Amino acid sequence: MSRLIISEKSDAAARIAVILSQGTSKRTSVNKVSVFQFEGESGTTFIIGLRGHIIELDYPESLNNWSEVELSDLIYAEPIKNVSAHSIVNALKDLSIDADEIVIATDYDREGELIGMEAVRLLDTEGKEIKRARFSAFTKLEIDTAFNDLTDPDIKLADSAECRQKIDLAWGAVLTRFISMSSGQGGSNFLSVGRVQSPTLALIVARHKEIEEFVPQPYWNINARFEDGIEFKGEHVNNPFHSDVDAQKALDACQGIELGKVLKYEKNEKDEYPLPPFNTTMMLMEANKLGFPASRAMKIAEDLYTAGYISYPRTDNTVYPQSLGLRRILEKLKESEFKAEAEELLKQEKIRPSKGKVQTTDHPPIYPTEAATKKQLKGDKWTLYELITRRFFATVAPPAKAEVSSAVIGIKNEKFTSKGYKLIFQGWKKYYPYLKTTEYDLPELMIGADIDVLSVELEKKMTQPPRRYSQGSLIQEMERLGLGTKSTRHDIIQKLYDRKYAEGNDLIPTASGIAVVEALNKHAHIVTDPKMTAKLEEDMDEIAHGSKTLDGVVEESQEMLSNALETLERNRDQIGTEIRKALEAQHYIGKCPSCNGDLKTIRTKLGKTFIGCSNYPDCNQTYPMPPNALVQPLNEECECGAPRVKVIRRGQPVSISCIDPECATNRAKNFIARCPNCGNDMRIIYSRAGKRFLGCTSYPDCTQTYPLPQMGQLLGTEEQCESCGSPMILMKTGGRSWKFCANMECPEKKEKAKRSKSSAKKSVTKTDKKTSVKTTAAAKTKTTKKTVTSKTASKKTTSKTAAKKTTTKKPAVKASTKSKEDQPK
């Protein structure tokens, strides 16, 4: 008797093997695929891990020609199944020959059921028993129970997933081809449409329109400044005023009154509970705030996971399972850069982790599984690891405590509210410095007491348009609407960038993104509606429960698609023209200085882009495309005649420059250093991979180059390194600037590195201290702020009076010295 167990991924196979064999399993290799094996009472068991779906749906080759295949035929075409993981399938086939029983042990969900069935269906299973183990956590109890209680595979559940595959492919392929062909976008410029990507793009476009159409409305706030020992602010209870007249009335009522009265005062201590553990969405959101695009953060998280530093990064769960062993993890983290934090947290008598709203049992929330140092993990990897580790700390740390006070102060009949907020115990906030807390001072007040009124001001403001989606907030919104899954949302967003539908971290739709959404909204509204996904979910449930069939739902969907296509075909010309127009606008750079034609970005068949003239071949004017940058037309002409454009590069400030790199204005601007070899200018050059380096302008005669840091703004100097004669470069980033020698081999630099290495011990303690510096940074800023307010209070008021109508009274600054003494040093 021999058994073959199929799991969803290699990791899961390893865990199942350990649990079922009680640690006796061995890793072997079949056809270069890792397989786990052990002997039991009933014979040999093999466990193999798949790689998610091992087959992919696609149309047969005969349907590959976009211009020849009728879309109305494509709707009803039967897709074929292609094996996408041959090595695994070969190993599976080998192992199944001698197996009497095959057990599917993939994830216990719709896709898992299908993934298992895909594997089994590739095998010759005659005379073999096919079973299913259902468990939703990799614990001994769950897995033992599942294997003692094997069931039959759930074909209906697998069918429901296959239904999704078929519908997604049909709608995706038919509509992608329609939109691309009608607008003449073939090859790598095709325009895609899909059940998840199109509603997501529609969200971005809708927000963009809201912003564009936003009409700012004026409103008025009345703010007072009071003093009782220290100065504090009050806001009129009726803020914001929507009427100028009402606001003026309220302001006038305060005119000339020097004393207010405390009508209410309350002070409470408030516990602030820690943030919940990380699931994928929250991790991506927080990483996005640190500047990581979602797909980049996910890639790094996967790397950290495979290297063993963090737990599985694809999870919806926000509740740590009992079995996790929080103390054990903290013990482990004592070996990391966060020794002090881990030790501190271990001192707690009882660890009560925070929890979120969603609890699943398949994977735990994301937490660090191994200690790491800054040396082991560099750059972005470290930044993300630190985020995950600090989040973990925060979730097992005690609540923070704040003193929250509020007061109502009357100036005659006008009432003002004042709020005080002071953190008195940092708690979890100490470990999670990514959140900024702002403290507000409010002195202890006595009800009925008189308070000095320093000033009452009327401030006119305008309402602001809604914010654009960031990648983080978009992922959150997708989750809310049920669009995509924890594993695919970042990919979907990446796809929108790849298709040039949107740009920027705060997502701005491009002209073509807007045009595609508009065409779909107008003629096939269901395609941009998240409801399509909701409907599909319902249908899938019905298939799983047996009230509908796979074929039935697919036929229903074909009918809908056919109707949608009919409407689209009727408007084909209009849709094509509109999208074409949008694309032209998107590619427009400016007027050609040679023939007054239109300069536009052109993509060659090899995927390279350059700027060329619309009158080609009559006009041969071309310019290189600024690499790794987004170029937007300004409709301005440089003194040389070529158009000036906006160049947007990640990590660098937006620059406005002439499109001609040889233009004198650019030569001056691009000058970074004098070449020590030939005396010519050196400037920043971008490699094909998008990396920048310093190169000599007399290349190929002079091949002098220097490597450059990839982030930050670089400015030229005429200076040379005193030690090696190489150019000195000025670097500006995050408000700081410093000079460095461009030569990596500079003896002075090497000497410095040596010195810092020999004092490595010192630098360790330095890093330890760093965290505490960081956490107190907020408090420091506050102190300086305080000084500013008390010192320049009166100045501020006068300088603002130009813009505001102010009723200022003689400032009573009697206690300003006292408040200075109160400041911590």
Place this chain on the structure above:
DNA sequence: GCAAGGTC
């Protein structure tokens, strides 16, 4: 050259 979903 089409989608979305698993996983790497």
